[in-house]
Amino acid sequence: MRDFHIGNRSRLASRLPRKSFALVLSGKAPRATADEFYPFKPDRNFYYLTGLKRENFFVLLVKDESEVEEMLFIEEPQPDIEKWVGRRMTRDEAVAVSGIPVVFYERELKTILNKVIHEKALKTAFFDLERLTFEEPQNQIHSLVSEFREKYPHIQIESLHYPLRDLRVKKQGIELEQIRGAVALTRLGIDEILRNLRPGLYEYQMEALFNYVIMNNGAEGNAFKTIVASGPNGVILHYVENQRRMKKNELVLLDLGARFEGYNADVSRTFPVGGTFTPRQRELYELVLKVQEEVLQIMKKGTLFSELNLKAVEVFTRELLATGLIEKPEEVSKYYYHGVGHYLGLDTHDIGARDIPLEPGMVITLEPGVYVSEEAIGIRIEDDILITEEGPVVLTRDIPKEIHEIEAIMKNQ
Structure with a gap:
């Protein structure tokens, strides 16, 4: 070093x-x-x-x-x-x-x-x-x-x-190694949460479990204060109290990451507390996943950083209109009210200009979310993306996020 x-x-x-x-x-x-x-x-x-x-x-x-x-x-x-x-x-x-x-x-x-x-x-x-x-x-x-x-x-x-x-803003080889190390530790912690998540437990128990696993495996600490937001708490972007008892048929939104050798991971996953998504939860989850997939397609060298959120708003608007959750485009901010990503590195919200084209070596989070307070549903799916000459590489691809993966793991707890 x-x-x-x-x-x-x-x-x-x-x-x-x-x-x-x-x-x-x-x-x-x-x-x-x-x-x-x-x-x-x-x-x-x-x-x-x-x-x-x-x-x-x-x-x-x-x-x-x-x-x-x-x-x-x-x-x-x-x-x-x-x-x-x-x-x-x-x-x-x-x-x-x-x-x-x-x-x-x-x-x-x-x-x-x-x-x-x-x-x-x-x-x-x-x-x-x-x-x-x-x-x-x-x-x-x-x-x-x-x-x-x-x-x-x-x-x-x-x-x-x-x-x-x-x-x-552009990461060197050794920095990417450290970020990958932080991602690997984060995955261990999330896997353990998935294996233990069930109704009746408290949010802070999931936080404690995650913290124990990453520290026991060599993390320096947390990238930031862990968010475990169940039910109505999921619509609060930076909810950190983690005191609520989780219930069946609710979702729990996790936003967490490990820090390794000075560098951070930042991952969000949303899981069904009871092990199975309800039809409504599934519909909205697939909507968020679709936004993420479409934004990922433009995360290439030359795309302006600012274009990422414009694309997210475009897809959210189209999909929310189709579901009937909104009736006109300007209502999208009621259910999607944050940016779609930020730079990642030594700081979780790493420094870097927001008006420049993407370049190889940049690491950027991709974190669309939908927040329906009237239904007590908050869903965010966040991955860490490396920009390369060949296109985007999802550093967090091994952390389960597809519905069938999540339900299968929870079924075999």
Whole structure:
């Protein structure tokens, strides 16, 4: 993996202008309450560039003319603190993982950054300035940039989000291996749910079963909080309470995934709690499956990402009109109210532009769904799709989704 991260830094540096630097932080776990902190997850861009998963680390790339210097800043060893929270990474360990030979302690960052800015007369600074919403509170990098702007008003500040987004959207071979590993673990968990699903159990029991299976087989953890949405809960896209007792003749919608070596799977399946689909459930399930199949046919090199959801809306409109569930096309959003897919990788909702043509190496979820609240029916079928020169490859094809497969497995529980 070290060569992978070295290559990523090289590709990023090639996109930086002369007389510039890029600074990326690993991040810091926020405080939850009292002296308890949320579990730490490294900034995915930092991991992509270094392979390191520790808090309060920084990577600095400095580009003078064409030459690029790489520096890593790590936490300084503190034996007393390490007795409580564990041993900190040494310089040699950080070099071995990242391939960055020059390592300082993070307390030296501002001094060294000031030095290189003046010695090399740097003109542009790149920071990852991505914000999901205007109201999103400032994080560690935003605070650092505010301080930097005050002290170095002559330096132009640019966002590193866009060049990193364009790099990460196309997956390399090692990344595809990790995603396939996450998919394999996810399949094990779903298979176990299928073998144990029955009326009278609680949603949280299926969640616990899935979590146990993937962790017992080598997953780092969940790609995201598992959704087990039975009956009326199935129409809530991000239902995560998982507290309801499941009943016969209901459906349960699962949206889940394992994380393996930093990369995620994201799969949705909808199963009959009692082992058999009712005629109405079967009709709507086949409708969703048809939408998925038709969208899959256009997931080819050159198709615009935005065209995928347009196709999904087109097919949903046609099929829902045919069933009589809607009477006019503009009513489709009552029963289908999300996008049909997103990029997948280090983040479950991975970064990538939404107005570009599909290219080989992209991994995209395909997840049409129909949600009929008046009938307490929610159905979503989600697969992970790799775009190749030859066409789309369904990475999750071995996870059962055809009605006859599902019912056969549940019949032989």
